[in-house]
Structure formats: C-alpha cells, structure tokens
Amino acid sequence: MKPGGVYGKVYVLRLGHRPERDKRITTHVAxxxxxxxxNGFVLEGDCDESVMNSIAKVVERWGGPFHLECGxxxxxxxxxxxxxxxxxxxxxxxxxxxxxxxxxxxxxPRPKLIVVGAEKVEKYYYEEADYNVSIGLQxxxxxxxxxxxxxRLFRGEWVYLEYEGARLRIIEAVRGKRVEGEGRKRPPQExxxxxxxxx
Numbered sequence: 001m002k003p004g005g006v007y008g009k010v011y012v013l014r015l016g017h018r019p020e021r022d023k024r025i026t027t028h029v030a031x032x033x034x035x036x037x038x039n040g041f042v043l044e045g046d047c048d049e050s051v052m053n054s055i056a057k058v059v060e061r062w063g064g065p066f067h068l069e070c071g072x073x074x075x076x077x078x079x080x081x082x083x084x085x086x087x088x089x090x091x092x093x094x095x096x097x098x099x100x101x102x103x104x105x106x107x108x109p110r111p112k113l114i115v116v117g118a119e120k121v122e123k124y125y126y127e128e129a130d131y132n133v134s135i136g137l138q139x140x141x142x143x144x145x146x147x148x149x150x151x152r153l154f155r156g157e158w159v160y161l162e163y164e165g166a167r168l169r170i171i172e173a174v175r176g177k178r179v180e181g182e183g184r185k186r187p188p189q190e191x192x193x194x195x196x197x198x199x
Contacts, residue, residue, distance in 0.1 A: 001157045003039035003065060009086065009111035010153070011040030011067065012146065015074050015125070016118035019048045028143045029116060030055045030068075036150035037158035038114070040067035044074035061181075063163025078113065078128050086111035087130040091145045092121065095132030102152045105131060114149065116142040 004010050012033040017026050026048070030041040034055070041055060047070035059066045078088055087110045105112070115125055126132055135145040150158060171178035 001037070001154070001160050001162070003034070003037060003161060003163070005037060005154055005157075006109060007111050009040060010038040010150075011042055011081075011111075011113050012038050013042045013044060013074060013077060013113055013115045014118065015044050015115060015121060017043055017045060017048060017051075018118060019046070022118050023048065023051055025141075025143065026051050026118065027054050029146060031058065032143055032147050033114075033150070034058070034064075034066050035158070035161075036147055037154045037161060038150060039065055040069070042072055042077060043070035044072055044077070047071035061167050063166030065164060074115075075124055075128075078115070078125065081111075081113045082128070082130075084111075086113055088113045088115060088128060089131045089133055089149070090115040090121070090125050090129035091135065091142065091149055092117075092126070092132055093134050093137055093139065093145075094126075095134040097137075098133050098135050098149060098152055101131055101133055102149075105133075106153055106155070112153070114146065116146055118142070 012029065014026055014029055016022075026043065030051070033041050043051065052068055052070050055066075055068060059068075082088060087105075087108065089105060089112055091114060115121075115129065117125075133149065135148045166181070168179060168181035171180060
C-alpha cells in the first residue's frame, strides 16, 4: 500500500493551532497522519515553522511522499477541496459513530480531507463536512481519534506502507532496537537484566 491508498489524496486539516500551547499535539497529529496512511498535512492559520520543520525532517529521514502546507484559510481550503471532487470528514465526538459510516466512507474512491480541531470548531465545518464522525462519545485526544479513524479507513493495511526515499528503516526485533540506514546497521541491543548469569 502507498500513502493515500486507493483514494489518491488523504489529507489532514488541522484547525485552531495555538503556537504557544499546541506545538507538541499538532506535531503528533501530523506524525499520526503520516504513519497511519495519509499523504498530506495542512495547518490552518499562521504558519508554525517549528512544527512544519519537525515534520519535514521526519519525512526526509523516514520517507514519503507526504505533502506539507501551512498558513491556509481553513474555510476556503474545505470549499476548494469539495469543488475539486473530494469529500470532507470532520472528526468530532458529536458526530455519527465511526462504525455506522466507515463502510460508506471507505467504499467511496473520492479524495478525503480529514478535519481535526484544536479548540472549539466553528459551526461552518459541521455544516460543510460530508460526514461528522465520532470516535466514541467521550472527551479524548484528536490524536487518538485520527489514529483510529485512519486505521478503520485503511482496514489496518497502513502497517504495510512503503515509503519512498527512506533513509532509516526499523527492523522488527523481539528485543532491543534494530535500525538500518544512513550507512549504518545497528545490531540488536540486549536489554539490561536479561543476560545469562556467569556459569
């Protein structure tokens, strides 16, 4: 599977980012978007260069493609997305249960824009979204909601993603860490406390 899957474009639009409070959580939204199969991240409002640079470095080392864009007006972006034939999915605990709509969303071949908010989301997005989807009906993190939604959308196949141009790659290991890339191979590291006692 390639990022974006059969939809071509699966982008995440992050609303309401507050640079003084949300750098870490917004970065995590972007990381989850990339790791779970989306191939684009869009940051509404003023561009937070520190967040975008952090994600760009991840893409440089771990591969892509992964589109990055910031400083966009959210409402205009949603309108343009729909006008180009894409559909908009707004993740909110006030929406319809993901299990009740994921089949319809996943079966549609249209490009998908997934909207997640950092603070109170304006009524506009509820009205313009093709789907208002809830991941449970309790307060929780938008990072968790995005991860679960993308997992359902891609039916778990995101774990087999292949990234182009990756300089680093993790090799599965029962214990320790194995990383290949950048001219080095790191052998498995034996965790402390698991060595055999001297005979």
